[in-house]
Amino acid sequence: MTLASRPIVHILGLGSMGTVLAVDLIRFTNALVVPLFRSQEKLETFQKTAHSKIGLRKIYLEEKPLIECTVEKAECPETFGGEPIENLVITTKTYQTKEAITPYLPYITPNTNLILIQNGLGVLEVLKEEIFPDAAKRPNLFQGVISHGVYQESGFTYVHAGWVGMQIARLPWNENELIQKSSLVEKDSSENALVQLLMGQRFAKEFGMKHTTYQEMLLGQLFKFLVNCCMNPVTAIVDCVNGEMKDHCGPVFQSIIAECLDILKVAYKPLFEYKVKYHGMSEYPKLDDSILTTENMTKEVIRIGCDLNARNSTSMRQDTLYLRETEVAYINGYVVTLAKRLNLSANVNKTIVELVQLRLGLNRTRATQGDWRS
Numbered sequence: 001m002t003l004a005s006r007p008i009v010h011i012l013g014l015g016s017m018g019t020v021l022a023v024d025l026i027r028f029t030n031a032l033v034v035p036l037f038r039s040q041e042k043l044e045t046f047q048k049t050a051h052s053k054i055g056l057r058k059i060y061l062e063e064k065p066l067i068e069c070t071v072e073k074a075e076c077p078e079t080f081g082g083e084p085i086e087n088l089v090i091t092t093k094t095y096q097t098k099e100a101i102t103p104y105l106p107y108i109t110p111n112t113n114l115i116l117i118q119n120g121l122g123v124l125e126v127l128k129e130e131i132f133p134d135a136a137k138r139p140n141l142f143q144g145v146i147s148h149g150v151y152q153e154s155g156f157t158y159v160h161a162g163w164v165g166m167q168i169a170r171l172p173w174n175e176n177e178l179i180q181k182s183s184l185v186e187k188d189s190s191e192n193a194l195v196q197l198l199m200g201q202r203f204a205k206e207f208g209m210k211h212t213t214y215q216e217m218l219l220g221q222l223f224k225f226l227v228n229c230c231m232n233p234v235t236a237i238v239d240c241v242n243g244e245m246k247d248h249c250g251p252v253f254q255s256i257i258a259e260c261l262d263i264l265k266v267a268y269k270p271l272f273e274y275k276v277k278y279h280g281m282s283e284y285p286k287l288d289d290s291i292l293t294t295e296n297m298t299k300e301v302i303r304i305g306c307d308l309n310a311r312n313s314t315s316m317r318q319d320t321l322y323l324r325e326t327e328v329a330y331i332n333g334y335v336v337t338l339a340k341r342l343n344l345s346a347n348v349n350k351t352i353v354e355l356v357q358l359r360l361g362l363n364r365t366r367a368t369q370g371d372w373r374s
């Protein structure tokens with residue numbers, strides 16, 4: 001098959017999420033997968049040291065297979081060929097998005113399909129206000145809510161620890177377009193190249209793909225957001241593995257979730273009014289937001305975070321242990337941002353953000369000035 005007829009997918013962020021996606025795109029689609037590295041140095045390390053090979057050890061399978069693929073083509077800002085980008089996957093950490101995408105802006109057009117595959121909320125505002133301020137030049141925008149659990153083993157080999165799947169939807173650039181008709185999903189399924197690639201039968205089955213309206217995906221995204229608002233900062237602050245705190249974390253989770261829901265219900269009012277407003281309207285999918293209550297979510301967060309992921313260390317705890325910046329600004333910090341915008345209080349989440357920053361600062365101080373406890 002000639003290069004011209006193969007779909008091309010550029011992946012910005014070949015880390016845990018970028019790799020788990022790249023491996024299955026290479027194995028189960030005809031796409032040309034092109035990782036975009038941050039520098040010539042990183043690109044050359046990938047090509048010369050790793051021989052352009054990526055690996056995924058699927059430990060959720062009994063035989064724990066190591067699957068390795070060779071990447072045909074990789075780029076960095078210095079080498080990028082300059083052709084318009086057809087499909088761009090963003091799998092950097094949220095706070096890395098703007099810096100990562102900037103070198104490629106000249107090649108992103110209104111025909112580009114751009115998908116954010118990230119936790120948290122708030123990147124959309126960065127895209128609208130700082131990266132694509134001119135509405136006429138904005139790409140087709142999608143969001144992926146991914147629940148696979150992946151972490152780095154070494155080099156370009158990652159461990160796929162938990163298989164759960166990914167939900168995608170077209171992400172509205174404008175807040176007044178939050179509620180979508182089912183016909184938009186059908187239109188994208190039949191016309192959009194990136195949706196067709198990700199929903200291709202083999203890839204979709206292997207990766208656990210689901211393509212829905214934005215409101216359906218948003219329900220799942222807010223559910224995951226509440227899980228992350230609790231699990232990620234608390235495990236980082238107290239420095240524990242997920243399951244250790246199972247019997248003790250209920251009260252603090254309840255406080256975090258209650259405040260989050262008070263704010264999210266105002267910020268995403270159309271979602272919480274949906275069930276009544278669109279009841280019986282066949283052109284809109286049914287939606288049940290009854291799961292988003294403080295009592296239910298407190299139980300669900302403990303079930304998902306402390307039971308199903310008992311032996312996992314959250315990505316935020318890992319970031320603080322490795323002295324890396326965290327995504328707290330796009331998780332609990334985003335709740336604080338929303339509250340300010342809506343003139344609501346968010347003291348619980350504000351304190352959580354401050355405690356995460358304290359934990360990171362303390363770990364960094366201990367790394368440079370020694371640990372006074374010993």
Ligand SMILES: NC(=O)C1=CN([C@@H]2O[C@H](COP(=O)(O)OP(=O)(O)OC[C@H]3O[C@@H](n4cnc5c(N)ncnc54)[C@H](OP(=O)(O)O)[C@@H]3O)[C@@H](O)[C@H]2O)C=CC1
Binds near residue numbers: 037038118119146149
């Ligand atoms: N890991 C997981 O299990 C899950 C993660 N997520 C979410 O997915 C998102 C990605 O997380 P994850 O994959 O774990 O993060 P990683 O840190 O593993 O991957 C991020 C990648 O982005 C690259 N990157 C950063 N800046 C640039 C740049 N300027 N140009 C090119 N590449 C760049 C990094 O490379 P470099 O080495 O150069 O910095 C790194 O390889 C996050 O929002 C996370 O919360 C969601 C569900 C599960």
Ligand SMILES: CC(C)(CO)C(=O)C(=O)O
Binds near residue numbers: 304309312313316
């Ligand atoms: C589900 C959970 C909390 C698993 O640890 C996660 O998403 C993370 O670590 O970021």
